[in-house]
Amino acid sequence: MAWAHWGCCPWLILFCAYAWSHPTPADLAREDVRNCSTSPPHLPVTAVNTTLRLTALRQKIQAWNLSAYIIPDTDAHMSEYIGRHDERRAWITGFTGTAGVAVVTLRKAALWTDSRYWTQAERQMDCNWELHKEVGTTPIVTWLLAEIPSGGSVGFDPFLFSIDSWKSYDLALQGSNRQLVSITSNLVDMVWGSERPPVPSQPIYALQEAFTGSTWQEKVSGIRSQMQAHSKAPTAVLLSALDETAWLFNLRSNDIPYNPFFYSYTLLTNSSIRLFVNKSRFSPETLQYLNSSCTGPMCVQLEDYSQVRDSVQAYALEDVRIWIGTSYTMYGLYEVIPKEKLLADTYSPVMVTKAVKNSKEQALLKASHVRDAVAVIRYLVWLEKNVPKGTVDEFSGAELVDKFRGEENFSSGPSFQTISASGLNAALAHYSPTKEMHRKLSSDEMYLVDSGGQYWDGTTDITRTVHWGTPSAFQKEAYTRVLMGNIDLSRLIFPAATSGRMVEAFARKALWDIGLNYGHGTGHGIGNFLCVHEWPVGFQSNNIKMAKGMFTSIEPGYYQEGEFGIRLEDVALVVEAKTKYPGSYLTFEVVSFVPYDRNLIDVSLLSPEQLQYLNRYYQTIREKVAPELQNRQLLEELAWLQKHTEPLSASAPHSTSLASALLATTLAFLIQNS
Numbered sequence: 166m167a168w169a170h171w172g173c174c175p176w177l178i179l180f181c182a183y184a185w186s187h188p189t190p191a192d193l194a195r196e197d198v199r200n201c202s203t204s205p206p207h208l209p210v211t212a213v214n215t216t217l218r219l220t221a222l223r224q225k226i227q228a229w230n231l232s233a234y235i236i237p238d239t240d241a242h243m244s245e246y247i248g249r250h251d252e253r254r255a256w257i258t259g260f261t262g263t264a265g266v267a268v269v270t271l272r273k274a275a276l277w278t279d280s281r282y283w284t285q286a287e288r289q290m291d292c293n294w295e296l297h298k299e300v301g302t303t304p305i306v307t308w309l310l311a312e313i314p315s316g317g318s319v320g321f322d323p324f325l326f327s328i329d330s331w332k333s334y335d336l337a338l339q340g341s342n343r344q345l346v347s348i349t350s351n352l353v354d355m356v357w358g359s360e361r362p363p364v365p366s367q368p369i370y371a372l373q374e375a376f377t378g379s380t381w382q383e384k385v386s387g388i389r390s391q392m393q394a395h396s397k398a399p400t401a402v403l404l405s406a407l408d409e410t411a412w413l414f415n416l417r418s419n420d421i422p423y424n425p426f427f428y429s430y431t432l433l434t435n436s437s438i439r440l441f442v443n444k445s446r447f448s449p450e451t452l453q454y455l456n457s458s459c460t461g462p463m464c465v466q467l468e469d470y471s472q473v474r475d476s477v478q479a480y481a482l483e484d485v486r487i488w489i490g491t492s493y494t495m496y497g498l499y500e501v502i503p504k505e506k507l508l509a510d511t512y513s514p515v516m517v518t519k520a521v522k523n524s525k526e527q528a529l530l531k532a533s534h535v536r537d538a539v540a541v542i543r544y545l546v547w548l549e550k551n552v553p554k555g556t557v558d559e560f561s562g563a564e565l566v567d568k569f570r571g572e573e574n575f576s577s578g579p580s581f582q583t584i585s586a587s588g589l590n591a592a593l594a595h596y597s598p599t600k601e602m603h604r605k606l607s608s609d610e611m612y613l614v615d616s617g618g619q620y621w622d623g624t625t626d627i628t629r630t631v632h633w634g635t636p637s638a639f640q641k642e643a644y645t646r647v648l649m650g651n652i653d654l655s656r657l658i659f660p661a662a663t664s665g666r667m668v669e670a671f672a673r674k675a676l677w678d679i680g681l682n683y684g685h686g687t688g689h690g691i692g693n694f695l696c697v698h699e700w701p702v703g704f705q706s707n708n709i710k711m712a713k714g715m716f717t718s719i720e721p722g723y724y725q726e727g728e729f730g731i732r733l734e735d736v737a738l739v740v741e742a743k744t745k746y747p748g749s750y751l752t753f754e755v756v757s758f759v760p761y762d763r764n765l766i767d768v769s770l771l772s773p774e775q776l777q778y779l780n781r782y783y784q785t786i787r788e789k790v791a792p793e794l795q796n797r798q799l800l801e802e803l804a805w806l807q808k809h810t811e812p813l814s815a816s817a818p819h820s821t822s823l824a825s826a827l828l829a830t831t832l833a834f835l836i837q838n839s
Contacts, residue, residue: 201292213259221356232317236267241324249362253353306337323347323497331496365420378526399488404431406493441473521714533623538758540569559585559598570618580617580697591730608633611729628734631762644765649675650721658742661749665704672721688718715739760809783810
């Protein structure tokens with residue numbers, strides 16, 4: 166899935182969205198679909214009336230003696246996706262896009278979002294709202310300075326502000342005689358009242374041992390060992406990201422869309438384990454799982470989720486040092502820990518530790534990718550037969566690939582909203598169809614499908630781009646060069662502990678050679694039934710160094726605005742490389758097992774080494790996936806796989822009709838099982 170979609174770090178999303186879709190003067194001058202100058206205003210039927218909501222919120226703003234209130238689009242854990250319970254900005258504005266910040270003063274209300282969402286915002290917001298076609302802290306603060314008087318106060322919920330967000334606003338307001346005011350009681354929640362969706366209450370359950378790499382007791386002991394070995398002697402680790410607690414205790418639920426998490430915090434000390442959560446969601450079996458035959462330091466104390474700030478503040482009164490990861494700890498906890506008692510790293514030890522999978526976790530993730538390949542191959546075979554009939558659209562296609570995944574063993578739903586994009590829509594890296602807005606798939610256009618699944622043993626993410634007709638020479642060259650970049654990075658050998666950003670250019674070189682590029686990142690980490698975008702692994706400047714046992718996506722692309730888009734994404738395991746001379750070197754082992762579109766590959770552009778790599782990869786696909794298809798008697802899919810993994814040669818690609826391949830495969834199957 167394209168890195169520009171990541172929601173784990175909102176400031177990165179805003180930067181990437183801006184870099185990806187920097188508006189032109191024509192874009193900025195485009196007419197607003199709302200006409201607010203008439204009386205009554207002329208609004209789309211989709212606009213939400215927010216008058217009463219804003220009136221009630223302004224009463225709260227006045228009651229707290231504020232001049233303005235900031236409403237971001239995140240939750241208290243910097244989650245990539247947020248639950249309905251946390252969609253405060255969407256409720257107060259009417260705008261449901263996934264990126265944007267709202268600010269309300271006593272006289273005005275404004276929303277800042279990027280160009281992906283301008284039209285949507287205009288269609289959903291009424292005339293109470295100004296739409297600002299910018300992102301970032303600076304334009305918001307500039308507006309605030311113009312709108313609120315000297316001496317004014319700007320309120321915010323500290324559990325919805327990351328440490329970096331707070332610092333950026335605080336720094337921008339310094340010297341202006343205006344101040345930020347932290348208010349732990351969320352003003353939008355007060356106004357939302359009984360209409361607000363309830364806090365999730367589904368059971369929190371323990372993963373079966375077969376799907377975990379280590380027991381939770383082993384994980385706790387490992388983190389405590391890191392605390393004891395640290396030169397600054399931390400006495401506790403505070404975990405704020407939801408996947409940290411889920412990983413540590415091998416617990417899961419479904420509070421967050423696409424992610425199997427539950428609202429929680431953990432304070433792990435040398436002598437205690439405190440899990441902040443809704444205790445009523447634990448069954449007797451899960452409580453027994455956590456505290457069966459435990460001794461003091463290994464007993465899990467369940468405390469109410471809402472008490473985490475008070476508990477951390479009380480703990481910080483003692484002679485302690487609390488270790489946090491600043492990327493996921495919100496200001497609401499950071500502000501109650503005296504700075505001399507804080508050990509702050511970019512990522513917590515849990516975040517860094519879970520990035521490296523042990524041998525069992527690696528085997529589990531690989532197994533999930535084999536089953537995932539079956540689902541994707543079933544989908545591609547179905548498309549090949551049905552797209553020429555003119556009956557398939559982007560939305561129905563997305564639903565079908567999700568359905569195929571749901572039929573695989575250990576499936577727990579998609580890992581993100583499927584990107585199903587035909588023709589010019591594929592040029593939009595953030596595009597996903599809806600039931601109301603979608604295009605028909607055509608044999609005459611490129612089609613990009615970026616999708617993934619959650620399974621009890623792993624999380625998957627794969628992108629393939631196909632063309633069922635006759636692609637243009639430029640489309641074939643662009644596709645082949647994207648493939649070359651994927652291959653060049655996948656087969657790269659590099660020194661251990663190299664940063665991903667140091668090798669990322671290998672995925673771009675084939676495109677750079679002819680003056681092409683892409684505007685998103687090249688890859689991201691991936692978890693074991695956790696985040697599809699698992700930090701801190703990847704190829705960006707703020708990712709940690711590569712190490713054996715990490716999994717990352719490799720996903721170069723190319724996007725021709727208004728015409729087509731290409732992305733080829735695989736998940737790969739970082740493994741030791743065999744080199745001629747002794748040394749500590751690494752390379753990648755691709756674990757996504759779906760062939761690329763032969764119709765789009767210009768073999769003449771491939772080097773002998775690239776061609777050799779590609780044919781070895783195709784042989785691996787056959788070895789991994791063909792037995793699975795055969796065992797399930799998916800003979801049509803098996804024939805398709807055989808056809809699409811035939812070795813490519815520098816002279817001409819091997820061609821076999823699907824019908825003859827199906828016949829040969831069926832005969833082989835019958836002979837083998839006779």
